[in-house]
Amino acid sequence: MTRKEQILNKALELINEKGFVHVGVREIARELKISPGNLSYHFGKKEDVLMALLERYREANTSLYETYLATPPSLKGFLHLMKSIFESQYLYRGVFIGNQYVQAQLESGDHFNYQEIYERRLAGFARIFKELHTAGHLKLSEEDVRFLVFHMTLAGRFWIYEATLFDKSPDRDSTVKHYLWMLSKQLSLFATETGRQSIGAFTAELE
Amino acid sequence: MTRKEQILNKALELINEKGFVHVGVREIARELKISPGNLSYHFGKKEDVLMALLERYREANTSLYETYLATPPSLKGFLHLMKSIFESQYLYRGVFIGNQYVQAQLESGDHFNYQEIYERRLAGFARIFKELHTAGHLKLSEEDVRFLVFHMTLAGRFWIYEATLFDKSPDRDSTVKHYLWMLSKQLSLFATETGRQSIGAFTAELE
DNA sequence: GTCTATACAAGGATAGAC
DNA sequence: GTCTATCCTTGTATAGAC
Numbered sequence: 454m455t456r457k458e459q460i461l462n463k464a465l466e467l468i469n470e471k472g473f474v475h476v477g478v479r480e481i482a483r484e485l486k487i488s489p490g491n492l493s494y495h496f497g498k499k500e501d502v503l504m505a506l507l508e509r510y511r512e513a514n515t516s517l518y519e520t521y522l523a524t525p526p527s528l529k530g531f532l533h534l535m536k537s538i539f540e541s542q543y544l545y546r547g548v549f550i551g552n553q554y555v556q557a558q559l560e561s562g563d564h565f566n567y568q569e570i571y572e573r574r575l576a577g578f579a580r581i582f583k584e585l586h587t588a589g590h591l592k593l594s595e596e597d598v599r600f601l602v603f604h605m606t607l608a609g610r611f612w613i614y615e616a617t618l619f620d621k622s623p624d625r626d627s628t629v630k631h632y633l634w635m636l637s638k639q640l641s642l643f644a645t646e647t648g649r650q651s652i653g654a655f656t657a658e659l660e
Numbered sequence: 661m662t663r664k665e666q667i668l669n670k671a672l673e674l675i676n677e678k679g680f681v682h683v684g685v686r687e688i689a690r691e692l693k694i695s696p697g698n699l700s701y702h703f704g705k706k707e708d709v710l711m712a713l714l715e716r717y718r719e720a721n722t723s724l725y726e727t728y729l730a731t732p733p734s735l736k737g738f739l740h741l742m743k744s745i746f747e748s749q750y751l752y753r754g755v756f757i758g759n760q761y762v763q764a765q766l767e768s769g770d771h772f773n774y775q776e777i778y779e780r781r782l783a784g785f786a787r788i789f790k791e792l793h794t795a796g797h798l799k800l801s802e803e804d805v806r807f808l809v810f811h812m813t814l815a816g817r818f819w820i821y822e823a824t825l826f827d828k829s830p831d832r833d834s835t836v837k838h839y840l841w842m843l844s845k846q847l848s849l850f851a852t853e854t855g856r857q858s859i860g861a862f863t864a865e866l867e
Numbered sequence: 868g869t870c871t872a873t874a875c876a877a878g879g880a881t882a883g884a885c
Numbered sequence: 886g887t888c889t890a891t892c893c894t895t896g897t898a899t900a901g902a903c
Contacts, residue, residue: 456887474681474761477878488888493880553679553757553825571826600845607842611818618760619778635814638807642849663869684895695871700897702869 457495459485461509464502465547473503473551500555503548510545514538518577526584528591528640528651535609535636536659539629542613549613571606578602590648597643604639608632630659664702666692668716671709672754680710680758707762710755717752721745725784733791735798735847735858742816742843743866746836749820756820778813785809797855804850811846815839837866 454462463484467476478499482489496502521534542549579602585591586598593601612632616623637652644652661669670691674683685706689696703709728741749756786809792798793805800808819839823830844859851859 472760478880479878489879490881490888490890491886494887497880499879550760553760554681567826596845600842603838603842604846607815607819607822611821612814614818614821615814619774631810635807635810638803639811685897686895696896697872697899698870700899704897706896 456487456491457505460492460495460502461505465506465545468503468506468547468551469545470547472547473554503551503555506545506548507552510541510548513541517541521581526581526588526590528585528644528648529655531581531585532633532637532640532652532655536629536633538609539612539632540625543616543625543629546613546617549610550617574606575602578605585648589645590651591640591643592645592648593643601639601643608635608639633659663694663698664712667699667702668709668712672713672752675710675713675754675758676752677754679754680761710758710762713752713755714759717748717755720748724748728788733788733795733797735792735851735855736862738788738792739840739844739847739859739862743836743840745816746819746839747832749817750823750832750836753820753824756817757824781813782809785812792855796852797858798847798850799852799855800850808846808850815842815846840866 460481464476464481467481467484478492479489481502482492492499492502496505517534517537521530524530579598582591582593582598582601586593612635616628616632620628637656641649641652667688671683671688674688674691685699686696688709689699699706699709703712724741724744728737731737786805789798789800789805789808793800819842823835823839827835844863848856848859
């Protein structure tokens with residue numbers, strides 16, 4: 454494991470535990486028995502550590518999406534995709550919650566363009582839901598598609614905020630299960646008979 | 661306006677603009693042409709300013725809930741309530757997003773008990789939805805109630821995160837309108853004919 | 868009771884040694 | 886490539902003026 458990876462792993466561990474603003478660079482360095490300045494060498498600023506973690510998260514998830522898109526559309530498959538994503542988000546929960554810290558970066562524009570990422574997410578979900586409509590799993594009007602897409606961008610991103618902020622002793626599996634139930638329920642409101650069976654198949658496997 | 665109020669107002673303004681962690685106590689003091697130490701006099705720590713703002717937000721909203729509960733239950737009335745709450749949340753958006761900063765306080769337990777607040781919210785929404793069921797505006801199974809309650813606690817709190825984090829030029833009215841549309845749509849999935857008319861009456865007034 | 872001036876500790880960042 | 890010494894900013898606390 455390279456120094457960079459060591460730093461990232463330790464930083465993620467501490468950030469998940471205490472929150473980004475409460476983790477000092479000196480603390481990370483002390484834990485790894487290296488000097489604080491060494492952190493500055495590998496990552497210029499503390500924020501850059503957060504950015505690198507976000508990047509690592511995004512890479513992992515991109516491949517998950519691609520795997521899903523390579524198979525025939527089904528609600529069961531979609532729920533499996535979201536399960537993997539939820540677990541990944543849980544792993545990086547401190548990073549998401551700490552990202553308010555980089556809010557100021559948005560205007561400077563040199564880092565991630567969140568606006569753009571957000572719109573790619575909208576487009577991605579729209580595609581997925583339209584395919585599920587065509588495949589006969591969901592029955593959606595144009596408005597329904599827009600609604601579900603907005604629902605996914607909101608709930609799919611911020612469930613982890615709720616879980617982390619309000620749950621004192623979060624346990625990954627039960628937390629993820631709760632939000633997958635929410636998602637299944639939401640989808641079933643628009644599901645065809647085929648779709649409901651597909652959801653049922655997913656739920657059955659989950660037990 | 662008392663000094664305390666001056667400080668709170670200026671702090672809210674700056675926090676909404678730049679985020680809690682990016683606003684220094686010296687900056688607030690400079691803007692008000694007072695000394696930094698004066699802030700320590702009125703509020704012990706920087707966090708206490710955030711807490712006071714949260715408290716002010718909560719007080720404003722408690723009365724909104726009470727007003728709603730004093731009238732006969734209707735979806736139109738409920739949407740009006742949520743509109744007021746959304747506007748209030750927009751006003752305090754920086755405070756919400758900054759509250760990750762106080763995450764560590766949760767364990768110490770002397771401040772707000774978020775777990776308790778969360779559960780009161782659950783109970784409050786459950787009561788509201790059950791009343792709307794009895795009043796013939798919604799048609800809900802036990803599971804539906806649970807689902808809608810969880811939906812409200814998530815969407816009703818974190819829409820403001822999404823709006824602030826992803827929207828570059830947020831305008832209060834159009835933002836609130838978007839999320840009220842989302843909420844109306846969600847409720848209409850469970851609404852009776854009476855309920856749908858009530859939602860329609862709200863939407864018509866909104867234009 | 869309010870406020871200023873000031874001191875101090877802790878954290879992030881950086882120049883330069885090895 | 887790794888690290889130390891150092892600087893600067895920020896939050897916090899307090900002595901003492903009015």
